[in-house]
Amino acid sequence: MLKTVFNVIKTKHIQTNQGLQCLGPFTTQACKFSNTSQLCHSEKQTHEEKQNISKAMKAYLDRAREHDEFMNEQNQEYQLGKRHLANMMGESPETFTQHDVDNAIEYLFPSGLFEKKARPMMKPPEEVFPQRKAAEFDETGRPHHFLFYTGKASFYQVLHDTVQHIVDLNRFEDAMIRKGMRPDKDQKINLSGYQWIDKDSLEAKLVETIGDKDYESFVQAFERLCSLPYSYKVKDFIMEYRKPLMSQTKAHDAPKPQYDENGRAFVTTYECLRKSARGDVTIRSPGTGKISINGEDITYFDLLQCREQVIFPLLFTNMINKVDIEANVEGGGSSGQAGAIRWGIAWGLRSFLDQETIEKMRLAGLLTRDYRTRERKKPGQQGARRKFTWKKR
Amino acid sequence: MLKTALVFVSKRKLSFSKVKYLSPTANPQPQEKIQSFRSVEHDPLKHTYNHVGQFYNISKEDRNHLFNYGGLPKTYLTQAKTFNETCVMIRQPTIDVIECLKNIDYAKPAVRFVIYGKKGSGKSLSMAHILHYANRSNFLVVHVPWVGNWMRRCQEVSNSDTKEGFINLNVDAAAWLLHFKTQNSHLLEKEDLKIAQDYVWSKREKTEKGSPLLDIVNHGINRIKFASDCVVIIADEIKKLSNSGVCKTLVAIDGFNAFFYPNTRVFTEKKEKVHPHKVVITEAFLNLTKNDWKNSAVIVTVDEIAVAEEDQISHMPRYLLGKEGFEHLDPFVPIPMENYNQKEFKSVMDYYRDRRWITPYPGQDEEVSALSANNPYNLIKVCAPL
Amino acid sequence: MATIKTLFNKCQILKSKTPLLSTFIQQNGMSQYPTYYINPIYKKDALEALIKSGEDQNLKHIPTRAALNNQTCSTAHDDLVNLFVNYVMKDGLKPLARDLVAQSFESVKRLQLEKYHKCQSEEEKAKIELNPKTIFYTAINNCKPILHLTPIKRGGVRYQVPVPLTDKKSEFLSMKWLIAAAKEKDSTVRFHLQLARELIDAANNTGRVIKRKQDLHRQCEANRAYAHYRWS
Structure with missing residues (x-):
């Protein structure tokens, strides 16, 4: 009987470690008192427990296997479909990329729907179906990942790695200081063109749901890592979690100027908006500084502030006496119209200036579309923010 | 000599010659200081196209004499x-008019000039310059400073005794008579100008034929009741005198279009609006601006400001004068008053900087020029807080 | 100017709509712009300094807000004057407020030029300040209080305790007092003229506003004994 008990103990998994420990003195006591009924009961329990856990685990493993099979099937279908599509389009199936697939689908199934996600698409199954993690524990129930019991293994793995790197780099730095060497300034990590991947992308990458506080701690950990002087040593690791930002200036290209019958270069900017003012601005390049707004000169605006706004981009770029401005504007008030014209002039001037000046204009806030509008009045309040007078009784 | 006179002659034109009296202690860099905006010539009789864009000084005596x-x-x-001085800029249209005045054949009927332009482009000041010239050349000056003061800001209204249904603006008329007297004091006191007929005012008052014009003027000033009638009489007499060659006259009226604008602010006792043609003194000046007399010239400005704000649509003479006024003045010489050109603008900005009115900074000229659209009045407004 | 780190922190944290941490710079929470948009730098000399120091490389990837309606790169534009105009403004009538301040600067010039032309010698003339902006700046600087009294409750009694002022608050008080003094006038006198007089007086360290500041300082000095109540 003792033997059977010990056999049972051998085949038990780690989860019942504590149980094992409890059984230890119990078994010895059992030996002393030879309480057969109790022992039998415990044996049955463990057998039952093992069966119960097995069932749940079995179901889990079944599901995991099914998912894998399903994904394989979908993948095969996808590959096949891609080859068919390539043949249809007359291209070679070997060099048919995802981009070509997208274009082909757009051509073959034109859709008038506004929402891009609702249009017909053909993507690899990994993108279409939500990812599941591979089996996290083996059939005995022992998890593969050492951080499995945290619940978010991959996430904490990332943090663990970060901290490990921090510790290593600190040690390295100490060693270097002892040698009397300094970090190489040329190799210093330059993060100006990048931002941390946002929470959703991180979730997709780790195939786990993360809370906001967790994301915060993720960013903090990485910031800490980047702040170390030798962080360039783990640049690859950091870059995995960085997303490149588009340079703001290159986001829009300045249009090329057209030429009128006199040979003067001109650029027209339509859709100049500010509040409810709508207008268009034409800039003619070899000019003398004439400004005409709706047929009148700058005295169209009575207010000095509005005139200053119209002249602002010209002053900034020193183009006051070098271009002619023709603007048509309607709607809104004087301030809105002046703002619309200011944006139109700045936007059009880009075609006549170099990249440096355009970047300066952007920093000065001349190229940003001012989308601010009047906030609506809410019911139960007197205005947009103002509440009704509070009366105590 | 304590002061050394340094004469700089520019390589280009004689107009840019500047005479500056310098004391070595006051000006550390005599060679650099250039006052190209100030004219050498302060006598309007000698102003020519070379002086356009420069400022000339009106002496205190002249100013009190003419513009009091x-x-x-x-x-x-x-x-x-x-600024502690009365400086006026010499503009090209003004020189045009002055040159014309020098070259007109005064035996022919009166030539009429109409100065027009946008608001604040300098019509009244150019009129003042021409007046200064006329005064110096011994013209008899008939000057109405601003017709709007009568039509839109009249001081006192009364019904006319002599003319049925007409309105007298006696206080304004008396004020104008005083103005006329001050401006032409040197000519009126000569006793050349004599009236041609008797004028009976009432049972006891009568002005004889052959008495000097000054009498009627004084009578109008002293007896305000008869001021409006005096004005009409004077207009008539001046025409006769000019025709006979006793004196040459310059009629200068600022805001002439107010005589033809029906929407006045002159109200009868019954609060009815009075048309300008029902005002007695209008007749005098309409008479004077006809071209049926010789030995004279008529200069008139038409201004948007003389008219109510809702009707200030265009600054063109045909619109402001209306059909009636246009036909009355036709034919006339139109003189457009433009905004400042480059040279004039720079001259003004230099003048302001010289008078310590504005603090200079780089790029000031281009900025102010663009903001004010080179309009003189707008320029004043823009430079005020600088 | 925020350091690159705090800027990027701002980018991430605020984009994911997590609550702000106290170390990060808060942009205007009520604004219609997304929070990672930075304020524009529209003055030419400020931009030049930025490019010289190399900070503009950090800003290449951050979008900027549009410049406001009353901001220009012109040398005639002044932030402090704009702030003053806003304090003068009532009921949102900005054109009127701007006009008043412009007219008061004009009146300052006229008053100063009158004195200038009355002077006989060059030295006296050199002493008179003719730039209205300089007078404005001097006036505000002279009127800035350093301490003010706040009521602090200790043992059931409210004591008026002298407490130092931050720079911004003291500037605000100085401007507010100037405007209040300009409003205390005869109805026949115009606001801009009275304001001009107050500015000139304040620039010369005389006048009602300076007196008010000195009274406040005197009171603070008198209540010196209670200063420790600030920390109890």
Whole structure:
């Protein structure tokens, strides 16, 4: 009987470690008192427990296997479909990329729907179906990942790695200081063109749901890592979690100027908006500084502030006496119209200036579309923010 | 000599010659200081096209003589007080008119000039310059500083005794008579100008034929009741005198279009609006602006400001005068008053900097030029807080 | 100017709509712009300094807000004057407020030029300040209080305790007092003229506003004994 008990103990998994420990003195006591009924009961329990856990685990493993099979099937279908599509389009199936697939689908199934996600698409199954993690524990129930019991293994793995790197780099730095060497300034990590991947992308990458506080701690950990002087040593690791930002200036290209019958270069900017003012601005390049707004000169605006706004981009770029401005504007008030014209002039001037000046204009806030509008009045309040007078009784 | 006179002659034109008296202690860099905006010539008789764009000084005596009771715009007066001098810019249209006045055949009927332009482009000040010239050349000056003061800001209204249904603006008329007297004091006191017929005022008052014009003027000033009638009489007499060759006259009226604008602010006792043609003194000046007399010239400005704000649509003479006024003045010589050109603008900005009115900074000229659209009045407004 | 780190922190944290941490710079929470948009730098000399120091490389990837309606790159534009105009403004009538301040600068010039022309010697003339902006700046600087009294409750009694002022607050008080003094006038006198007089007086360290500041300082000095109540 003792033997059977010990056999049972051998085949038990780690989860019942504590149980094992409890059984230890119990078994010895059992030996002393030879309480057969109790022992039998415990044996049955463990057998039952093992069966119960097995069932749940079995179901889990079944599901995991099914998912894998399903994904394989979908993948095969996808590959096949891609080859068919390539043949249809007359291209070679070997060099048919995802981009070509997208274009082909757009051509073959034109859709008038506004929402891009609702249009017909053909993507690899990994993108279409939500990812599941591979089996996290083996059939005995022992998890593969050492951080499995945290619940978010991959996430904490990332943090663990970060901290490990921090510790290593600190040690390295100490060693270097002892040698009397300094970090190489040329190799210093330059993060100006990048931002941390946002929470959703991180979730997709780790195939786990993360809370906001967790994301915060993720960013903090990485910031800490980047702040170390030798962080360039783990640049690859950091870059995995960085997303490149588009340079703001290159986001829009300045249009090329057209030429009128006199040979003067001109650029027209339509859709100049500010509040409810709508207008268009034409800039003619070899000019003398004439400004005409709706047929009148700058005295169209009575207010000095509005005139200053119209002249602002010209002053900034020193183009006051070098271009002619023709603007048509309607709607809104004087301030809105002046703002619309200011944006139109700045936007059009880009075609006549170099990249440096355009970047300066952007920093000065001349190229940003001012989308601010009047906030609506809410019911139960007197205005947009103002509440009704509070009366105590 | 304590002061050394240094004469700089520019390589280009004689107009840019500047004479500057320098004391070595006051000016550390005599060679650099250039006052190209100030004219050498302060006598309007000698102003030519070479002086366009430069400022000339009106002496205190001339100013008190001519403009004591009006003629210079209010904004300009405050500026002159601050700058401690009365400087007027010589503009090209003014020189045009002065050259014409020098070359007109005075035996022919009167030539009429109409100065027109946008608001604040300098019509009244150019009128003042022409007046100064006329005064110096011994013209008899008939000057109305601003018709709007009568039609839109009249001081006192009364019914006329002599004309049925007409309105007298006696206080204004008396004020104008005083103005006329001050401007032409040197000519009126000569006793050349004599009236041609008797005028009976009442049972006891009568002005004889052959008495000097000054009598009627004084009578109008002393007896305000008869002021409006005096004005009409004087207009008539001046025409006769000019025709007979006793004196040459210059008629200068600022805001002439107010005589033809029906929407006045003159109200009868019954609060009815009075048309300008029902005002007695209008007749005098309409008479004077006809071209049926010789030995004279008529200069008139038409201004948007003389008219109510809702009707200030265009600054063109045909619109402001209306059909009636246009036909009355036709044919006339139109003189457009433009905004400042480059040279004039720079001259003004230099003048302001010289008078310590504006603090200079780089790029000031281009900025102010663009903001004010080179309009003189707008320029004053823009430079005020600088 | 925020350091690159705090800027990027701002980018991430605020984009994911997590609550702000106290170390990060808060942009205007009520604004219609997304929070990672930075304020524009529209003055030419400020931009030049930025490019010289190399900070503009950090800003290449951050979008900027549009410049406001009353901001220009012109040398005639002044932030402090704009702030003053806003304090003068009532009921949102900005054109009127701007006009009043412009007219008061004009009046300052006229008053100073009057004195200038009355002077006989060059030295006296050199002493008179003719730039209205300089007078404005001097006036505000002279009127800035350093301490003010706040009521602090200790043992059931409210004591008026002298407490130092931050720079911004003291500037605000100085401007507010100047405007209040300009409003205390005869109805025949115009606001801009009275304001001009107050500015000139304040620039010369005389006048009602300076007196008010000195009274406040005197009171603070008198209540010196209670200063420790600030920390109890």
